Amino acid sequence: MQPLFAEHLHVGRPNVGDRGRFLDRINGALDRLWLANNGPLVQEFEARVAAVAQARYCVPVANATVGLQIAAKAAGIGPGDEVIVPSFTSPATPHAMEWIGAVPIFADVDTETVTLDPHHVERLITPRTKAIIGVHVFGRPCHIDELSALADQHGLILLFDAAQALGCTYHGRPIGGFGDAEIFSFHATKYLNSFEGGAIVTNDPDLAEAARAMRNLGLDEHREQTYLGINGRMTEASAAMGLTSLESMQDFIDVNRRNAMLYQDGLAGVPGVTLRRQAPGERANHQYVVIETDARDAVHDLLLEHNVLSRKYFYPGCHDIEPYRSKRARHTPLPLPRTEALCDRVLSLPTGTSIGPAEIAGICDIIRTACLPLRQRLAA
Structure with a gap:
C-alpha cells in the first residue's frame, strides 16, 4: 500500500516564530558574552510569562520536570510525604515527586474534563497526605475551586502541573495564578517552546524566593548559600527562543x-x-x-x-x-x-x-x- 503522505506528520512538531528576531537575540547574547546565569533575556522572558499568566512571580527553569521538583521542595514537600496526583498524565508528574522522595498516590479523573476528580481525591486524603498536584490535561483546567477547597480544609499544599495550559483560562482568569504554584513547560513539543524550558509561576513571595535560590544551587541574590539547591537555570538561548515564540x-x-x-x-x-x-x-x-x-x-x-x-x-x-x-x-x-x-x-x-x-x-x-x-x- 502506498502511504498517503510521503513525509511523516508528527504530533508535537515544533512551531518556529520569526527566525530573524531569534537570531538577533542570539547575536546580542553572544555580543554580551552572557549566555547563562540569569541573563537579560531570561529576565525579560520571566517578566513576559508572568504578564501572560497574570501572576506576581515567575521563575524560569531548565525544564518543567525540574520546575515541579523545585516548586514542590520550595512549598515544603519532602521525603515520605504523600502527594495525590492523577494517573492520567505524563510520567514526569509522578516521577518528579518520586525523585525528591515524596510518595505519589494515584487518583482517578472525571470523564468530562479528564482531570483530577475531587471526590476521588477526598477519599485518598490521610494524615500522611501533604499535597495535591492537579494537571490541566490537554490544556483543560482542573476543577480548581473544588481542589482549592479540599486543600484549604485539610491544610494541604496545592500545585498545578500546567505544562500544557499556557494561554488557557479558568472562569476567565489565566492559568498560572492558582494554588500555591503552577508549572509551565516550554519543551519543543509544546505549541510555545523555548527549545527546552519551563517556569514556576506563583503569587507567593516566599515560595518564589526559595525557588529562585534552589534553581541556582541554593544561592540567594547575594550569592549566599541559603537552600539545598540544584542547577535548574534556563539559558539565554532558551529564553531567546521563548521570547520569539511569545511574539507569535x-x-x-x-x-x-x-x-x-x-x-x-x-x-x-x-x-x-x-x-x-x-x-x-x-x-x-x-x-x-x-x-x-x-x-x-x-x-x-x-x-x-x-x-x-x-x-x-x-x-x-x-x-x-x-x-x-x-x-x-x-x-x-x-x-x-x-x-x-x-x-x-x-x-x-x-x-x-x-x-x-x-x-x-x-x-x-x-x-x-x-x-x-x-x-x-x-x-x-
Whole structure:
C-alpha cells in the first residue's frame, strides 16, 4: 500500500516564530558574552510569562520536570510525604515527586474534563497526605475551586502541573495564578517552546524566593548559600527562543484553533469517534487534538502506515508503569476505572503550524477508513 503522505506528520512538531528576531537575540547574547546565569533575556522572558499568566512571580527553569521538583521542595514537600496526583498524565508528574522522595498516590479523573476528580481525591486524603498536584490535561483546567477547597480544609499544599495550559483560562482568569504554584513547560513539543524550558509561576513571595535560590544551587541574590539547591537555570538561548515564540503566540493559537475546527468537521459522523472539546466559555490554546475511540489501536496503526505519527497520550496510566506498578498497593489504594478506560481509547493527532487543511482532510479520511467494519474496509 502506498502511504498517503510521503513525509511523516508528527504530533508535537515544533512551531518556529520569526527566525530573524531569534537570531538577533542570539547575536546580542553572544555580543554580551552572557549566555547563562540569569541573563537579560531570561529576565525579560520571566517578566513576559508572568504578564501572560497574570501572576506576581515567575521563575524560569531548565525544564518543567525540574520546575515541579523545585516548586514542590520550595512549598515544603519532602521525603515520605504523600502527594495525590492523577494517573492520567505524563510520567514526569509522578516521577518528579518520586525523585525528591515524596510518595505519589494515584487518583482517578472525571470523564468530562479528564482531570483530577475531587471526590476521588477526598477519599485518598490521610494524615500522611501533604499535597495535591492537579494537571490541566490537554490544556483543560482542573476543577480548581473544588481542589482549592479540599486543600484549604485539610491544610494541604496545592500545585498545578500546567505544562500544557499556557494561554488557557479558568472562569476567565489565566492559568498560572492558582494554588500555591503552577508549572509551565516550554519543551519543543509544546505549541510555545523555548527549545527546552519551563517556569514556576506563583503569587507567593516566599515560595518564589526559595525557588529562585534552589534553581541556582541554593544561592540567594547575594550569592549566599541559603537552600539545598540544584542547577535548574534556563539559558539565554532558551529564553531567546521563548521570547520569539511569545511574539507569535496568538498566531500559533489561531492555527491550532483552525486545525481543531477542521478536525471537528472532518470527523463529524465517523462512527465511534469522539473529539475531545475544550472547556466551554474559556480561552484555550487548542494545543492538542485528541480523539477517543474503541478502535484506537486500529486507527493508530493505519495512520502509521500512511506516515502519520499519532500518540497514545496517555497510555498506559502512570499506575501501570514502573516503579509504581510493582508497588501498586502503596501508590494506588483505590481502583482507577475511568483512567484505565481513557488510556485504552485516547489518541492525539498532529496539529500546529506544520500541517494544513489538506493534511487534516487526509488524516480524517484515514480515521474514517480505520473505523469501518473489517468487511467494509477490505471492500473499500
